Amino acid sequence: MTHLAVHLQGVHKRYPHFALEDVSLEVPTGTILGFIGANGAGKSTTLRILMGLVSHDRGHVEMLGHPIPDGAIAAKTQVGFVSEDMKLFPGATLDWHMRFVAKVFGGWDAGYAAELVRRFDLRADQKIKGLSHGQRVKAALLLALARRPRLLILDEPTTGLDPVARHEVLGALTAAVQDEERTVLFSSQNTLDVEQIADRIAFIDRGRIVDADDKERYLERWRRLRLTLPDAAGQTTLPSAVAVTATGRIATLVTDRHSDELLAACRATGATVQSVDRMTLEEIFVASVMARREEVAA
Amino acid sequence: MHSGFVLAKADPRPIYLQIIEQVHQRIALGDWTAGHPLPSIRELSAELRVSVITVKRAYFELERDGVITTRQGKGSEVVDAPDLVTRLLDSQLTPAIETLAHLAVQMDLTIDTLHDRLAEAIRRAKEQE
Numbered sequence: 001m002t003h004l005a006v007h008l009q010g011v012h013k014r015y016p017h018f019a020l021e022d023v024s025l026e027v028p029t030g031t032i033l034g035f036i037g038a039n040g041a042g043k044s045t046t047l048r049i050l051m052g053l054v055s056h057d058r059g060h061v062e063m064l065g066h067p068i069p070d071g072a073i074a075a076k077t078q079v080g081f082v083s084e085d086m087k088l089f090p091g092a093t094l095d096w097h098m099r100f101v102a103k104v105f106g107g108w109d110a111g112y113a114a115e116l117v118r119r120f121d122l123r124a125d126q127k128i129k130g131l132s133h134g135q136r137v138k139a140a141l142l143l144a145l146a147r148r149p150r151l152l153i154l155d156e157p158t159t160g161l162d163p164v165a166r167h168e169v170l171g172a173l174t175a176a177v178q179d180e181e182r183t184v185l186f187s188s189q190n191t192l193d194v195e196q197i198a199d200r201i202a203f204i205d206r207g208r209i210v211d212a213d214d215k216e217r218y219l220e221r222w223r224r225l226r227l228t229l230p231d232a233a234g235q236t237t238l239p240s241a242v243a244v245t246a247t248g249r250i251a252t253l254v255t256d257r258h259s260d261e262l263l264a265a266c267r268a269t270g271a272t273v274q275s276v277d278r279m280t281l282e283e284i285f286v287a288s289v290m291a292r293r294e295e296v297a298a
Numbered sequence: 299m300h301s302g303f304v305l306a307k308a309d310p311r312p313i314y315l316q317i318i319e320q321v322h323q324r325i326a327l328g329d330w331t332a333g334h335p336l337p338s339i340r341e342l343s344a345e346l347r348v349s350v351i352t353v354k355r356a357y358f359e360l361e362r363d364g365v366i367t368t369r370q371g372k373g374s375e376v377v378d379a380p381d382l383v384t385r386l387l388d389s390q391l392t393p394a395i396e397t398l399a400h401l402a403v404q405m406d407l408t409i410d411t412l413h414d415r416l417a418e419a420i421r422r423a424k425e426q427e
Binding site for chain 1: 340
């Protein structure tokens with residue numbers, strides 16, 4: 001068994017108005033990786049390169065041990081891919097699609113498919129053209145999940161779903177990695193979903209991976225410190241951080257390298273640490289992207 | 299095995315701490331005694347729809363604190379230690395006393411005043427039991 005279900009190393013891809021630069025990504029077998037980034041950051045391009053739908057200019061790509069794009073066909077028999085732009089046949093029913101997928105791919109689990117139809121609140125005899133956006137997303141996910149693929153690659157799987165459907169989809173994804181041999185890679189702008197189910201986080205911004213870590217360790221690294229300064233703002237030089245804002249004698253410092261040493265360094269300036277707050281992934285996302293935009297603007 | 303654990307999204311504490319607290323509660327109430335098996339990490343992760351790593355973190359800390367023990371291939375179970383329940387309750391008492399001490403300093407209360415108020419609070423608590 002390959003230790004890494006997905007391995008990208010130094011991948012470049014240049015478009016007229018956008019470039020992926022030196023993208024490296026590792027997804028260990030048996031884990032769920034949440035791939036986050038703002039609109040246009042390069043999430044979908046990265047996933048398409050992985051699926052062999054877009055060719056990269058430079059770098060090494062491997063999926064389930066097969067080199068991509070050369071081994072894409074062999075790898076894809078074991079991969080379930082769902083993205084926004086995937087089209088089902090409007091005139092055919094969900095049941096027709098299920099029988100079609102069962103015939104084309106091995107590993108179709110009819111019992112699980114029936115369970116998902118019920119859980120996702122779908123009707124097998126309904127034609128695709130009569131489905132809402134959310135129902136189509138659920139139908140596409142069902143067709144991928146019921147194949148029980150070794151690797152699920154999902155581009156924004158929960159976008160446009162109602163809260164109940166999201167709950168069921170997240171349940172299906174955590175259930176998918178139960179046997180430790182299956183792997184999930186999903187991109188999302190919904191930081192709550194990533195925070196809840198991902199084992200690892202990879203964060204892409206402007207075509208570059210800016211951070212990748214085990215989720216718990218990632219969240220542990222980030223803190224918001226609230227300080228009171230000995231003098232009015234501008235007089236005290238605080239330790240460097242992702243973001244520092246100060247008005248009057250009150251300062252806020254956001255760090256991605258939280259440690260006792262940092263607290264000691266803050267105190268050494270004469271500042272009092274009022275609180276050390278954990279941050280949600282949403283807050284980290286915003287702080288991190290904003291800090292980089294200010295860096296670019298400066 | 300259905301754990302019956304409930305996670306609260308509105309709870310500002312991280313999920314792993316919520317899991318730890320619910321294990322503590324079941325032991326403190328006597329629902330889980332020595333040797334009681336815990337759900338496997340993967341089972342609990344799927345049931346609660348949270349990442350494997352979050353559950354692992356909770357189990358790791360429970361093991362480090364001597365609350366559960368994990369044997370390779372056998373899963374985790376509540377440790378066999380006669381003082382476990384006392385230890386768990388005591389771990390709640392310490393921060394409560396710290397808070398009490400800080401308030402007492404701020405309000406400049408004497409030990410006697412504190413003693414009287416605590417005795418009164420204990421009397422009320424016993425009535426409710």
